[in-house]
Amino acid sequence: MSATLWYWIILVVKVLVVLHVFLIGAAYVVLLERKVSAWIQDRVGPNRVGWRGSLQSFADVLKLVLKEDIVPENANKFFHRLAPLITITIAIAVWAFVPFFAPIEIDGTAINGMIAPDLNVGLLLLLALGSVGVYGIALAGWASNSKYSLMGGLRASAQMISYELAMGLSLIGLLLIMGSTNISDIVTQQSGYWWGVIPKWNIFVQPLGFLIFLIAAFAETNRAPFDLAEAEPELVGGFHTEYSGLKFGLFFLGEYGNVIMMSAIMSTLFFGGYNAPWIQDIAFFQGDATLNKVALALLQFGTLSLKTVFFVFFFIWVRWSIPRFRYDQLMNLGWRVMFPLALGNTVLTAVVLALIEGMR
Amino acid sequence: MATQTVSERTAKRMTFWEKLYLPEIAKGMTLTFKQMLKPSLTRQYPEEKFHPEASYRGRPVLVQEEYGERCVACGLCSRVCPAIAIEVQAGETSKEKERYPEKFEINMLRCIFCGYCEEACPEEAIVMSRDYELVFENVDDAIFGKDRLLVPVAQLQERLEYLRQYKG
Numbered sequence: 001m002s003a004t005l006w007y008w009i010i011l012v013v014k015v016l017v018v019l020h021v022f023l024i025g026a027a028y029v030v031l032l033e034r035k036v037s038a039w040i041q042d043r044v045g046p047n048r049v050g051w052r053g054s055l056q057s058f059a060d061v062l063k064l065v066l067k068e069d070i071v072p073e074n075a076n077k078f079f080h081r082l083a084p085l086i087t088i089t090i091a092i093a094v095w096a097f098v099p100f101f102a103p104i105e106i107d108g109t110a111i112n113g114m115i116a117p118d119l120n121v122g123l124l125l126l127l128a129l130g131s132v133g134v135y136g137i138a139l140a141g142w143a144s145n146s147k148y149s150l151m152g153g154l155r156a157s158a159q160m161i162s163y164e165l166a167m168g169l170s171l172i173g174l175l176l177i178m179g180s181t182n183i184s185d186i187v188t189q190q191s192g193y194w195w196g197v198i199p200k201w202n203i204f205v206q207p208l209g210f211l212i213f214l215i216a217a218f219a220e221t222n223r224a225p226f227d228l229a230e231a232e233p234e235l236v237g238g239f240h241t242e243y244s245g246l247k248f249g250l251f252f253l254g255e256y257g258n259v260i261m262m263s264a265i266m267s268t269l270f271f272g273g274y275n276a277p278w279i280q281d282i283a284f285f286q287g288d289a290t291l292n293k294v295a296l297a298l299l300q301f302g303t304l305s306l307k308t309v310f311f312v313f314f315f316i317w318v319r320w321s322i323p324r325f326r327y328d329q330l331m332n333l334g335w336r337v338m339f340p341l342a343l344g345n346t347v348l349t350a351v352v353l354a355l356i357e358g359m360r
Numbered sequence: 361m362a363t364q365t366v367s368e369r370t371a372k373r374m375t376f377w378e379k380l381y382l383p384e385i386a387k388g389m390t391l392t393f394k395q396m397l398k399p400s401l402t403r404q405y406p407e408e409k410f411h412p413e414a415s416y417r418g419r420p421v422l423v424q425e426e427y428g429e430r431c432v433a434c435g436l437c438s439r440v441c442p443a444i445a446i447e448v449q450a451g452e453t454s455k456e457k458e459r460y461p462e463k464f465e466i467n468m469l470r471c472i473f474c475g476y477c478e479e480a481c482p483e484e485a486i487v488m489s490r491d492y493e494l495v496f497e498n499v500d501d502a503i504f505g506k507d508r509l510l511v512p513v514a515q516l517q518e519r520l521e522y523l524r525q526y527k528g
Binding site (some may be wrong): 036040 | 396
């Protein structure tokens, strides 16, 4: 078979696998959210549909599909329809730039670890796509032609602008050290060990940067304690007040999709991505080189999934522990704490790097 | 001097570590994590029934002895009932001066489970049971006649003992 054909087959398989893992994963993240919230509140959580409620999310989706889709009379029909699509598209599109395993070569066919070709500006594209995500929420708020929705949309856009800055700046320190915006490059550089023991993860050199990124990630994904765009005590449902049926379902999926996406990005940038320290150095199948390569790729995919699941759990855990910020507190934290801290982190990293360079 | 807002006053009371937020957030997160490991308090109801104590005031029932019901159809329960849920019609027995309830009906849609009927009863003939599962498909089903009210005395021993001990 020709190389082009193989390229397309591999690409389609990768897209299908990632899409299904993402969609089914999102369904189970919803279940996990309900379960964790139940455990924190001494409850049991959904346990009726399937084994221990394992099919609950699918029942919910079925319900959402069967619900009537109500569009407000004065809504802008086109944008009202477009908004959830933007949200879900962005949440899925970002997966093209996450490397799932190290590039391998089987019988002369090179298989790239991510869906998109290896982009040199991958990280910038990731941040850019993340910012586009707010369009879905802002548009939903505006197009619904309802006070509550509009307030939710406005809050979301103001919040995004405030926290985007801190988020971008928190990564500059990391970029200074890595010297590359190529994501697979960043992951590869994290594969070694310091003194042969500690994995070379970025969290150990950029703890402050990670902290700022983490907090900004909560604001970016509109999750508690920064979920002011849908603060139900004040705004009914926030930006999705006027949404029902499958359109609401798309927003719902988009929110959890964004959580998974941010978790994957955090694992990739700060926690070594697909690298499984110590374990991946072992050759499991000594005799068969091809089998060994495939096993390694699967192991790396599993490692990234595990790290992602941990951060997803962390997102949920925080949501059910910390109350929602007030709007002025949110802005205060964003502009007067996070922004200077991120700037300081950048300057500090630059100075330290310059000193190390000078000592050589 | 201008009055202080609540946030200003609390801000003054906070120490440096508290103002950092993060240690306090870590504390809260530890608490919720510990909470996660605790067993849940939920009772899986339809499978796992609730068994009330003898002091529980469930559906009122009539005590049935071997010779028949204890009730002498005095009508005190009917008079005392604040919800007017009880209807008693007395009938004459073969013995002189003794009566029995020809018809004894409690409308369970009206009953408020206050237990006044039990308190008023001079014969310990009507007592509150532990039965709390009351489901009807129509209004007629909710009116309990003697057939559904009479319960053998053996099943009500605990409630009767409770009454003897605590009924004033």
